[in-house]
Structures are given as structure tokens and as C-alpha cells.
Amino acid sequence: MGNKLDTDTPIYIKVSTKDNTAIIVNSGGLTKGAKFSCGLALNERIPEGHKVALCNIAAEEEIIRYGEVIGYAKDHIKKGSWIRESLVDMPSPPGLDNLPFSTNLVDVSPLEEGFTFLGYRNSDGSVGTKNILGITTSVQCVVGVLEYAVKRIKEDLLPRFPNVDDVVALNHNYGCGVAINAPDATIPIRTIQNLAKHPNFGGEVMIIGLGCEKLIPQRLNDGEDNDNILTLQNESGFVNMVQSIINMAEERLDKLDKRKREVCSVSDLVIGVQCGGSDAFSGVTANPALGFATDLLVRAGATVLFSEVTEVRDAVHLLTPRAATKEVGDSLIREMKWYDNYLNKGQADRSANPSPGNKRGGLSNVVEKSLGSIVKSGTLPITDVLAPGEKVKKKGLTFAATPASDFVCGTLQLASGIHLQVFTTGRGTPYNLPIAPVLKVSTRNTLQEQWHDLIDINAGKIANGEATIEEIGWEIFKDILEVASGTKKTWADKWGIHNDLALFNPSPVT
């Protein structure tokens, strides 16, 4: 690789030598008769990112990509034909009770160079990468008043505190009118609690409560009832509420403004990885490059979270061998079973993922999507597993169980404490998070060209040989350090856009 190929030359990507299928690289797809350098010619038009049969595949025979079975042919598929989604029967998901644990543990060789970044060290030892006044809420009822106050704080106060990056209201749809004691209520509650402890808030978070909500504000404050909490029902009217919030903010802005960046080790970083709007290139360009960066981060001592249960589920047999211990393996299985049960209760099945856009992008089913998705996690041992919204506990590679939904996964990884999320996308999404930046990596050149002011890194160059997986992996790694240091901004942060927090609440609303 490393040499750019003529874009008119018909080209496909085959990932494993075992594969009997490959995906079309050429922008716009290829027409009938197109001939590859190996001699293979197409029987019909195949769109970009979609699969071609590399040999004749008999009905009921295995269709293999990434060296794994992604499905079975519904009918005879001729060599050079388009393997449409409608021709593929999905395999059963791997059973969860007899998976091999810890049979594929690669040695973690530390990086030779000691990479650093500039961060804000907090009194509890954690490190922030932004300096934000966080204002959390114990119930959605307060949001209207809070947003009014935040607007005033940003306009009137923030300019006086140049070292503070932003004021962020942690709005959510929880807190009351919910079954607060139902078993799964622990998930949204833990998420809200941990969001307030994000290292970018420097321990100076404010809590705005109403006063009659089920989620009492003290639960967001380690049970303490101190001057972090403002209860609207104790205030004398709206004008008073707003002024009290502003006064409370001013004290904290004053403290936050004194925070200073200092040199920190990469091992202080917590990085999340995710994909969204995936296409057939995700698994061969952006995700492998991100997997390489994941390995670099882990080798440098950092923590990396990968997530998205519904995309991991069908490839979990490739992850349990990487569980560092039996406990990690058991926890991984526990999270898969919880989700299987959750989907069953809601009468949903695996075909709910991928999305129509994924399918138009060439992904036949969740098995193919999963194989391309888990590549983001690199190759190293999995050292920990977090239930949804749990705070990160260990260095190294962690599986943080979350839905695959981009904004829900983002919210849960924030609660776990990520400083930055690397997000690979094939179809394109402008998604960004309010507390931590989202670094966007495109899977295709065409997306980067079209969305030149939203895509931060282009992994599409890997497909046509302009760059190697390793080169893009290093680019991601180095960009992470720059963004974490505040010396570089992601496109979405430059525009100042972000998505609302979206809690994962599997328990009833009342």
C-alpha cells in the first residue's frame, strides 16, 4: 500500500484469504463487464461498497467475509455476481454458554516514546481535557429555567472568565414520572450520577433540582446536601431562581478560571470509540485504522472504551478469547445476556440493526456489520467490562456495554468518563457531544470530499492505497493528543454544535 491507484481501475477489497466475497471500492460502483486485475469480471452492475462473489457459491453454502461466516446463500450465486442482501440468510448468533475465554491474549508491548498531552489535573487525581462549568439536573422539570439562566451566564459572565471553555447544562428526560425502584432504573440513575463527575467539570458541578422529584438531588452529590444543590421550590419565583443560579455559577466560574493545563501522560486519557452510519468500507478502512490507534493508546497506558452491544453480539466469539481473565469473560457474557433478554422483552430481534442506510451502504446484516465493527477494538486483551453508564475503573481496553445508537452510546461513554470519542462513519453524521469532543473519521474519500467541514480524518485513502491502516492509525492517535491538549479543535467543536444527551432508560415511565 502507500501508492495511489488510478481510480478508474476496477478494484475490490478482500479482507481474509478465506473470503469468497469482496467489496467494490470504486466510487459510484462498477458496471457489468468490469474486469479486475485478477481476471474476475462482473456479471452485473454492483454499487460501491457492495459485495461481489469471488467464486460460484452454491445455495445454502457459506458466504465468508473477514474469514467468518456472514451468512448462507439463499440461492446459487454465480462468480462475479452481486451478493444482494436478499440473497443472504443470516446465521444464528453464537451461543453464550460455551465460548472460549482468554485463548487469544496478545502481549501488550509498551510504546517506546513517552507521549504526553496538556490536561487539567483534578484534586481527585483525574485529568480534564476541557474546562467546563457543568450544571446538572435531578429532573427534566427544571430545564426551561436552567436554559434561560445558562444563556444569561454565557452572555454576561463567561466573557469575564477566559480560561473557562463552556457552560453545559446536563439536561435529560429523567428524574420523575419514572419507576425509580424498578431493577433497571439503576442504569439511568447511575448515568446521571456519573455524568456529573466528568473530569472536565473539575469537581465544581452544580445541581439544579425542583424539590418534589423522585430522583432527589442529593443522590447526584454522593448523598450530601451541600451548597452544590439549588432547589427551585425553595426560591421565590422565576426571577429569583435565575439570579440564584447565576450567583452560584459565578462562584464556580471564578474557581474554574484558575485551572491550568499541565503536562500529563497519555495513560491519564480515557478514549471512547464508536461507529455510526456505517457502510461496507467501515470494516476495511476507518475501523481497522481506529483499531490500530486503540492498540497504540493501550500500549501507551491509556484506557479505551469500545461499546455497542448489538454490534458486538454476533462477533462475541471473537472477543471472549481476548478476555484477560475469566471474570472479564463472564462479565462480557453477562452484558450480552442482559441485552438479549432486553430485546426479547420488547419483541425486537437482531434484524432491527443495521439501518436502511447501512444496507444501502452494502452491509447485508448485523453479522457483517459486527465483524467490521469490533475491529475498532484493536487486537489487545480486554481488561475490564462496564455495565451501561458505569464509571471507568481500569487502564487498558474496556468493553463498556451500551446500545449501538450513536447518541445513547455517546451519553453512556461520557458517563463512563471519556475525554474524547473517535467516531467512524461511512454515510456521515454531524453528531457531537457537549462535554467531550467527537473526532470524526470517514470511511470513504467521497464522504470526506462532500463533508469537508465536518470530517476530521479521512480513512478512505486506505481503500485506494493512498495511505496505510498504520498511517491513519497514527494520525488518529496524534490528533487525539492535540485535541485533548486544546491545541486543535474538531470541526464540530469549531462550529459549536452538539447533540442532546440521551439517557438509556430500559425501565418504565409512570
Added chain:
Amino acid sequence: MGNKLDTDTPIYIKVSTKDNTAIIVNSGGLTKGAKFSCGLALNERIPEGHKVALCNIAAEEEIIRYGEVIGYAKDHIKKGSWIRESLVDMPSPPGLDNLPFSTNLVDVSPLEEGFTFLGYRNSDGSVGTKNILGITTSVQCVVGVLEYAVKRIKEDLLPRFPNVDDVVALNHNYGCGVAINAPDATIPIRTIQNLAKHPNFGGEVMIIGLGCEKLIPQRLNDGEDNDNILTLQNESGFVNMVQSIINMAEERLDKLDKRKREVCSVSDLVIGVQCGGSDAFSGVTANPALGFATDLLVRAGATVLFSEVTEVRDAVHLLTPRAATKEVGDSLIREMKWYDNYLNKGQADRSANPSPGNKRGGLSNVVEKSLGSIVKSGTLPITDVLAPGEKVKKKGLTFAATPASDFVCGTLQLASGIHLQVFTTGRGTPYNLPIAPVLKVSTRNTLQEQWHDLIDINAGKIANGEATIEEIGWEIFKDILEVASGTKKTWADKWGIHNDLALFNPSPVT
């Protein structure tokens, strides 16, 4: 009533002659020894809004309020004692299979005076009470870009269109990463579809989609793929997306600016009623007054929606007799059963409602809360039942099934098409909706005094005899007409605060 009582005089409210308990009216409660005009003296201090035993109640004997059993005494309760929550065993909910239908149908006598308001008549015959540019979304991914564009539209364009009240982005956490084909997915999808059809948007709603989401934008547009839809993945980058949204908005603002108010009949109005942050006064001041207003509206030919399944459930035996037809009764039971099943699946029980604030306000349990809550629905026959998020179909009193959660109920009633929500509150909440105003009615004088710039109408005057239920009922009715006409603003609309939409999504996230 009608004469103000000395606030130092000990006073209680007994609702039905059958009651063996009454609530303390005096602000701050009453101390031991306090003596009522009837001769009853307190054995102990009782807080405001809490219950006193009017006679000796033996262990396991019925505790009666509103003429209904709200529980059973856990222990002997002496006359003049405080009936604490801990002394009350909850009764079983009424069974759903043998309830009487249509046995209590009161005649609807039309109001003599023909009341009117000033509204915007739409081409489909519906009437708007505000003139809003609505911009809906098929997936949460687009929210960051959309909010950036909306800010620009409000700053740069809106001042040029003085007849347009507002630009509202219909943000929500749905659209992708969800089990879109699960049985209960119909609820959030229908809600989003119907929100876009709100009469205040004048049929000029815009739809912003991403391009790869599961909820395809055409589903928000009656299946049509016309120029209402803007797909971000078709745009060349961020700057371009924003400009395209602005251009699309300008065309629609131009049309909306030509809308004019005309005289409309009250029968064109759709009014929602809800309570939140309830206390023991809710059921004796604000809710009965609202119930009177509900009757006035129905008698004037309008549609009134009442909701909150978890608060109706324990009093449903008082509602089925008011079902206008067997079909209405069956639908009411269907919605109760759906919710029973939903709560069971989530292992939640009825004790999840009321909230701690309700309990501090004097409400022992959901039975007592329900009896006080359904009073909002007045006395007239129930002519229709809507599943969550369904569009209103008939004139008259409609049960619109929703959770009791204030912001979820508000969102669902908006989808059903309410022009205004009347919201009674005892503890106080600043809650407001983005598309339709929320008229807030306080249950106590003290709340109105404390939140003088948020409470629109004070029903607390009923408790100490300063006003009658009928007087406050008429005040609510007349304020509705003024707010609907745009000649009066609610406090929350004056401040421009509102809560985020909160979808009811009982189906899985993926």
C-alpha cells in the same frame, strides 16, 4: 364559600359526607391542641395538607376520603391524630374485567352564551392558536446542525416576519438505534408524525433528516417525498446544510407571515388538562376548579383531553360509568391493561407513583392521588379514548392515555393536538411546552405568593373561602380563551422558557 376566613382559625376540608378523614388547610400546619369549630381537637402536630382522623379508626378499618376507600388503617388511629403515610395500607386496584359501563351519563347542557376566540384557520379546517414555523427531525443525529440553523433563523430572519410567533425545532431522541419494527414502536413514531401536524404550524412544517436513519423522513410526511424534506447527507458540508435549512425556512416564514387571526368558535379548541407536583390540596381546590372548566369547555363544544394512566388506574371504576358507549369503555380498559402489562414487564409497581414530594404534600398513596386527580375531568360523559400520541378524533371529553410524567404527558398531548394545557400544581413546577402554552393553576395560596411570576391562576383561594370552585373554573375558562386568542400570555411564555419534548418509547433501543 366566598367569604375569606381568618387564617389563624384551625380549618380542615372534608370532601364527602362519608369521609372519616379531612385535610388541614392552615399554612404551616396546626399544633397539638388546635381546635376546630366542630369541636375536634388535635392530639399531635399535623402539617399543612396532611390528614386528620375525624373519628377513631380501628386497625384494618377503612380510611375514607372523596367518599372512597383510600386505604386501611395499619393500627388503631385515634380521633384527632395524624394519618401518616406509614399508617395506611394501600387497597388493591379495581379489577378491570367487570366494571360497569355507561351507568353514570350526565346530560351535556350547551352553554347559553356563544363564546369565541381569535384563531388561525388552516386549510384542513383545523385552527391554530399560535403561528409557529415548526421544524421536525427524523433522527436525533441532525439536532446539532438544526439548532445552529434555528439560532440563525431566529436572529436573522424572524424579525422580518412580525406575524410569526416563533421557530421551534422538534428535537427528540428517536429515529435510529431503535427497534423500529417492535410492536410498541408505533407509539414514538406516531407521536413524531402527529407533532409535525400540530395546527399551530399551519401545514408548513419542515422535516430535517440525515439520510441513513431507520425512521425515514417520508414517514413524517404521509409517505410523500416533496420539498418539505431536507436530507443532510445530500448536502455538501456543514455551511451548506445550514444555508439550505435557512433558505427552506425563509420560504415558509413568508407564507406563515400571511396568516391572520379570525373569530372562531370555542368548539375549535382542543385543551389538555394535567396535574404535576400534586399535594393534598390538588383534589380539593385546583382540580375541582379545573373539572368545572372542563365541563364548561365540553358544554361549549370544545375537546378536552385528560390523561395520566397511572393516576387514573386506581379510580377507573369511577370513569367507566361515564363511558359514552361500550366502545369507549372497552378502549379505556384496553389502555389500563396495556399499562398494567407495561409496568409488570419492567417490574415496577403502583407505589412508583406518587413521588416523595407528593407524599410530603400529604398524599398517602396513588389511590388518594387518583381520586384527587380524576376530578380534573369534570362530570360529563367520556366520548373518546386515544392511545398514546394519537391525534384527537372527536369533540367532547377524551381520555388520552399517557404516562403521568409531566413532560411525557405534555409531549403526547401536543401530538394529539392540544392548543393549550391547563396544569394544576401544588408543590410547583416551571414546566412549559414549546408549541402550546401551559396555563398554571396553583392549589395553595402560599405557592401563588412564592411563585408570583410563574403561577397564572390561584385556586388556593378556594381552601380558605376567598373564592368558589365555580369562580376559579370560570376564570380558567376565560383565561383559556384569552391565551388562545393571543391577547394574554402565560407567565412561562412571557419568560420564553419551555421543556424539551420527551417521547414515550416503551420499545427497545438497539
